[in-house]
Amino acid sequence: MRPLVATIDLSAIRHNYLLAKACAPERLAFAVVKANAYGHGAREVVSALPEADGFIVACLEEAGEVRALHGKARVLLLQGCFEAKEYLMAAQLALDVVVQSREQAEALLGSTLNRPLNVWLKLDSGMHRLGFAAEELRAWHARLAAAEQVAELNLISHFACADQPEHPLNRIQLDCYRSLDDLAFDCRSLANSAAILTRPGAHMDWLRPGIMLYGASPFADRPAAELGLKPAMTLGGSLIAVREVPAGDSVGYGASWVAARPTRIGTISCGYADGYPRSAPAGTPVLVCGQRVPLVGRVSMDMLTVDLSAVPEAQVGSPVELWGAQLPVDEVAGACGTIGYELLSKVTARVPRRHRY
Numbered sequence: 001m002r003p004l005v006a007t008i009d010l011s012a013i014r015h016n017y018l019l020a021k022a023c024a025p026e027r028l029a030f031a032v033v034k035a036n037a038y039g040h041g042a043r044e045v046v047s048a049l050p051e052a053d054g055f056i057v058a059c060l061e062e063a064g065e066v067r068a069l070h071g072k073a074r075v076l077l078l079q080g081c082f083e084a085k086e087y088l089m090a091a092q093l094a095l096d097v098v099v100q101s102r103e104q105a106e107a108l109l110g111s112t113l114n115r116p117l118n119v120w121l122k123l124d125s126g127m128h129r130l131g132f133a134a135e136e137l138r139a140w141h142a143r144l145a146a147a148e149q150v151a152e153l154n155l156i157s158h159f160a161c162a163d164q165p166e167h168p169l170n171r172i173q174l175d176c177y178r179s180l181d182d183l184a185f186d187c188r189s190l191a192n193s194a195a196i197l198t199r200p201g202a203h204m205d206w207l208r209p210g211i212m213l214y215g216a217s218p219f220a221d222r223p224a225a226e227l228g229l230k231p232a233m234t235l236g237g238s239l240i241a242v243r244e245v246p247a248g249d250s251v252g253y254g255a256s257w258v259a260a261r262p263t264r265i266g267t268i269s270c271g272y273a274d275g276y277p278r279s280a281p282a283g284t285p286v287l288v289c290g291q292r293v294p295l296v297g298r299v300s301m302d303m304l305t306v307d308l309s310a311v312p313e314a315q316v317g318s319p320v321e322l323w324g325a326q327l328p329v330d331e332v333a334g335a336c337g338t339i340g341y342e343l344l345s346k347v348t349a350r351v352p353r354r355h356r357y
């Protein structure tokens with residue numbers, strides 16, 4: 001077998017879910033498992049959280065997968081239904097659905113369902129991606145509250161800048177949300193991971209922790225460990241080749257990196273077709289034998305190369321960690337100009353996941 005595996009620590013995910021709930025005692029929490037649980041394997045993550053109050057998915061396919069594992073949990077469909085017949089499927093799967101546009105609201109009112117749905121009216125409180133403006137939402141509240149297709153009528157919105165707690169948009173969005181306090185809703189939900197960790201005033205009834213479940217930080221400047229989170233995914237492998245490269249010789253495609261001195265180069269069986277970003281610059285940290293070494297040369301499709309100068313004992317077969325328990329994914333993401341969310345969710349299907357309970 002190619003020496004590359006994503007080891008998923010499910011007990012870390014349970015720990016992180018309970019930590020999210022401990023931030024907001026008495027509230028309920030949807031575990032966000034969209035995008036294959038941010039790359040961690042939705043089936044295993046859902047199975048590892050039997051005590052979760054609910055789950056959040058981005059599409060019907062994901063919802064079906066979760067419902068098959070969890071007969072009772074609330075399963076919320078984030079972007080809602082895109083065709084009238086999807087409401088029938090949502091009813092069959094007993095989903096909670098977001099209604100984020102006039103088209104969706106009208107299609108819901110036009111459908112005949114075998115059971116009413118829990119509906120989450122989406123407020124566009126300032127992110128301007130989905131949802132109704134506050135006044136529009138009032139009008140839909142009036143129409144949907146009495147509709148036979150609707151069981152619970154709930155309110156949901158989303159922060160654009162919760163990862164920057166001082167950003168003025170947070171206050172504007174919270175004020176917009178609160179301007180609807182006079183409307184009768186069964187449940188309210190606003191907080192993603194960053195807001196769970198920093199804005200108790202936004203906790204409402206249902207939390208929506210995503211990235212924190214997986215042990216990465218929503219903040220650029222606060223490491224996950226400092227927040228009490230445990231990393232869930234370790235992407236690891238081993239060295240598959242080691243060589244000496246003389247000063248002046250280049251390594252990899254485009255000969256973009258040139259050895260300034262004689263350098264021991266290690267080759268690792270992980271590339272951009274595994275989800276490791278091709279944009280990773282020279283110097284991006286990689287762990288070899290538990291020590292940090294810099295990536296050198298371009299990341300290729302199936303391999304990448306590192307400078308082993310700092311680890312003379314490294315040899316073919318030596319253990320490698322691309323990110324995880326000892327090297328925070330957020331640090332690698334920072335070096336690559338992206339965020340942990342992207343690295344985790346882009347680990348491709350080619351990489352075997354090994355789940356630990």
Ligand SMILES: *Cc1c(COP(=O)(O)O)cnc(C)c1O
Pocket residue numbers: 032034078158191192193194208209210211212218
């Ligand atoms: C993905 C998502 C979340 C989870 O966000 P994190 O930053 O990962 O905690 C919550 N709410 C909505 C609407 C989302 O799309």
